[in-house]
Amino acid sequence: MATGKSRRIKDLDTLKALGHPLRMKLYRALKVTGTATASQLADQVDEAVSLVSYHLRKLAAHGLIEEAATGGGDARERWWRPADAMISTRDEDFRDAPERAAVHAAVSRMHARQQGEMYESYLDTQSAWPGDWRNVAFSSEFMLSLTPEELRRLGDELNEVIGMWRARGQAARESGDVEGRENVAVHTYGFPFRT
Structure with a gap:
């Protein structure tokens, strides 16, 4: 990139x-x-x-x-x-x-x-x-009770964790360490809803 x-x-x-x-x-x-x-x-x-x-x-x-x-x-x-x-x-x-x-x-x-x-x-x-x-x-699906600020923080923390794993995979790809690796999609959503 x-x-x-x-x-x-x-x-x-x-x-x-x-x-x-x-x-x-x-x-x-x-x-x-x-x-x-x-x-x-x-x-x-x-x-x-x-x-x-x-x-x-x-x-x-x-x-x-x-x-x-x-x-x-x-x-x-x-x-x-x-x-x-x-x-x-x-x-x-x-x-x-x-x-x-x-x-x-x-x-x-x-x-x-x-x-x-x-x-x-x-x-x-x-x-x-x-x-x-x-x-x-x-x-997975999780139903949480959060404030807007807590949902923002949760999203930031998830992005941080995914970023760490993305960097690990990128480093492995660049070093040629591709044995056993596949492309993996991780989709997350965070949104309010009412029942």
Whole structure:
């Protein structure tokens, strides 16, 4: 990654750019691979290279991804990487106008839908995974009674823990220690509800 920092998206145009379903899949694929070409990503998302290239340029125009040093192979191909270690959005940055709030809600719904699809895909293929992976995969739901400040702190602490594990995996990847490692998705939500 270009920086170890996280980026909070606050402008509507960048949010709209990320809000396209294919762009979000491409961004997620780059987060997993670190660097990739349009051809490699096209294979992963089963789309035409020209379409993937177009969407990668849109993500780059908004600073979400950037060109990376050539990863080997054909030097004529552009290599891409995420521009930041993490991106996030917050409702408070978009609630000042109905259009902004609607776009944020739509992008958040699409993101949640894609996360659900990822988990359902795992459930569909669960029996094909070795037992040691099946034994440690988890899905949890916790019902807590918190104040807004406590929920903020919980989110910060979870991000800190995930950041530690992300750094550990990145260091292992960079050192070539990939034996027994798989990509792992961890989805968490924290939101108020009433019964």
